Amino acid sequence: MRVETLVLHNFRNYQYIELxxxxxxxxxxxxxxxGKTNLLEAINYAALGRSFRTRNEEELVRWGSEACxxxxxxxxxxxxxxxxxxxxxQTKKKKYFCNGVELSRTEYVGRIIPVLFTPEDxxxxxxxxxxxxxxxxxxxxxxxxxxxxxLSRYQQILRQRxxxxxxxxxxxxxxxxxxxxxxxxxxxxxxxxxxRKFAIHRLGLLARLAHRSLxxxxxxxxxxxxxxxGEEVTAPNTNLEALFAQALEKQAAAECRLGQTxxxxxxxxxxxxxxxxxxxxxxxQGQQRTLMLALKxxxxxxxxxxxxxxxxxxxxxxxxxxxxxxxxxxxxAIEEKVQTIITGTxxxxxxxMQNRGKLFTVERGRVRLNDTHSANS
Ligand SMILES: Nc1ncnc2c1ncn2[C@@H]1O[C@H](COP(=O)(O)OP(=O)(O)OP(=O)(O)O)[C@@H](O)[C@H]1O
Ligand SMILES: [Mg+2]
Numbered sequence: 168m169r170v171e172t173l174v175l176h177n178f179r180n181y182q183y184i185e186l187x188x189x190x191x192x193x194x195x196x197x198x199x200x201x202g203k204t205n206l207l208e209a210i211n212y213a214a215l216g217r218s219f220r221t222r223n224e225e226e227l228v229r230w231g232s233e234a235c236x237x238x239x240x241x242x243x244x245x246x247x248x249x250x251x252x253x254x255x256x257q258t259k260k261k262k263y264f265c266n267g268v269e270l271s272r273t274e275y276v277g278r279i280i281p282v283l284f285t286p287e288d289x290x291x292x293x294x295x296x297x298x299x300x301x302x303x304x305x306x307x308x309x310x311x312x313x314x315x316x317x318l319s320r321y322q323q324i325l326r327q328r329x330x331x332x333x334x335x336x337x338x339x340x341x342x343x344x345x346x347x348x349x350x351x352x353x354x355x356x357x358x359x360x361x362x363r364k365f366a367i368h369r370l371g372l373l374a375r376l377a378h379r380s381l382x383x384x385x386x387x388x389x390x391x392x393x394x395x396x397g398e399e400v401t402a403p404n405t406n407l408e409a410l411f412a413q414a415l416e417k418q419a420a421a422e423c424r425l426g427q428t429x430x431x432x433x434x435x436x437x438x439x440x441x442x443x444x445x446x447x448x449x450x451x452q453g454q455q456r457t458l459m460l461a462l463k464x465x466x467x468x469x470x471x472x473x474x475x476x477x478x479x480x481x482x483x484x485x486x487x488x489x490x491x492x493x494x495x496x497x498x499x500a501i502e503e504k505v506q507t508i509i510t511g512t513x514x515x516x517x518x519x520m521q522n523r524g525k526l527f528t529v530e531r532g533r534v535r536l537n538d539t540h541s542a543n544s
Contacts, residue, residue: 168279168476169506170210171247172240177232178212179205180532192524193508201529203510207283207481210508213237213252214279214479215309216263216272224254224261233257241279243476250278273312280309280470280478284463284485291462292446292455296436303437306466307366310473314362321355325428328352333426340423349415352431357407359432360400366469367392367437368401373465374458381457381496386441388461395434460493464500480507487511 169190175181180202195203204220208227211219218227228235236253251264252275263275291302307314328348331339339345371390378388394400396414400407411431415422418429439446439458446458463480470478480501486509489497501507514526526537 168479169242170239170279170479171242172238173206173210173213174236174238175206175209176236176238177229178209178227178235178237179229181205181209182229182532184532184534186527186534186536188506188508189525191503191506193506194514194524194526195508195510195529195534196512196514196526197529198512202532202534203529204483205532206529206534207483207508207510209237210239210479211281211283211481213239213250214276214281216252216261216276219283219285224259225256227254228256239279243278248278250275277309277312280474280476281481282463282466282470282478283481283483284459285483286485286488288459288463288485289455292439292450292458296434299437300432300435302462303363303366303370306370306469307362309478310470311362314359317355317358317362321352321359321432324348324351324355325431325433329427332422332428335423336426337420337423340419345419349412352428353408353411353415356431357411360394360396360407360411360435363432363435364392364400364407369472370462370465370469373468374461377464377468377500378458378461381461381493386454386457387443388458389438389440389443391438391440393436393438394432395430456489457493460489460497464497467501467505477505480505482507482509484510484512487513 170188171190173184173186173188175184177183195206197203208218208220211217212227218224221227234253234255236251238249238251241248241250249264249266252261254261261272263270263272265275265278288302291298304314304318308318331344331348367390371388374390375388378386392401396407396410399405399410414430422429439450441450441454441458446454450458467478467480470476486494486497510529528535528537
């Protein structure tokens with residue numbers, strides 16, 4: 168998949184721009200606060216119908232304007248499509264179009280799959296379990312359109328069940344009402360767990376390979392699904408529904424006493440271990456960076472294997488953070504395969520990428536192509 172053209176209208180600090188992107192490499196440089204991240208946000212928004220920076224879409228509309236529009240011309244399996252997404256301040260509604268035909272969100276998303284890598288991703292290793300769940304949930308959502316729905320349905324059931332436990336306590340311990348909530352929780356929760364189990368396993372294997380080459384075979388990465396239901400979840404033929412139902416049964420009294428659901432995917436975590444040591448506790452800055460890079464490279468391969476196409480890679484401010492060796496390994500892994508869009512404050516810092524693809528300068532919501540750079544485009 169490729170994004171060939173990008174048109175923004177009243178999106179963030181862009182009044183109107185039209186860009187033709189290189190099929191492989193695009194570099195956007197500029198001082199701080201000029202609009203580099205806004206561009207990546209726009210591409211990601213056009214792809215997923217959601218911003219990676221805010222849940223409040225009003226922020227996307229240029230100050231003083233009524234609506235914002237992002238339009239991308241894409242190439243997908245040798246076919247060209249025009250995707251357009253607009254958000255209207257007054258109606259607070261989004262509209263999705265493909266080739267001029269209005270679509271629902273589900274019909275629209277999934278054509279382009281972005282892999283985003285920003286400095287904030289580094290927090291995934293050391294941060295809260297919630298961040299690690301979010302990392303995997305976003306990944307699964309990109310390749311499995313129904314996952315998002317399954318997850319939000321689970322969360323809805325969880326909220327209602329918690330409410331019941333909190334207000335009714337021990338009174339409902341053996342009630343038919345609790346049994347019926349359990350049934351729903353188990354059904355929805357098992358769907359979520361099954362997808363997480365698959366994704367963590369597959370991504371883990373791919374990340375281990377990438378990590379091995381990034382560390383010159385000195386370090387071994389393992390990625391492990393830590394479920395509140397215990398180790399058994401990760402065994403090959405586990406019946407997740409039965410396991411979940413039994414575990415709930417055992418915990419019922421405690422849940423009624425404490426007024427909350429103690430087991431299920433909302434309590435999941437993912438363990439990253441480097442040479443068998445928990446990376447959350449022991450990884451150095453450099454090791455966290457390498458681990459994240461390995462996960463991103465694995466994500467690219469995972470998406471390719473699941474969707475048949477390479478995703479597009481959006482690197483916000485991270486490329487210059489990598490050392491020469493890691494940069495080289497990254498470039499070797501994606502070169503001529505993955506369309507990449509990189510931002511940074513200075514072209515020199517991006518070394519290595521000189522004289523390839525397109526170099527753009529971003530200044531106060533305007534984008535200029537530097538002709539001298541584009542040697543082979
Ligand atoms: N809705 C909006 N309307 C107008 N301007 C906006 C809007 N939202 C954000 N901006 C402005 O866009 C500017 C550029 O933001 P962006 O995050 O893209 O900068 P950047 O080039 O990535 O900078 P840095 O190098 O610091 O990351 C910000 O200064 C911000 O004030
Ligand atoms: Mg930025």
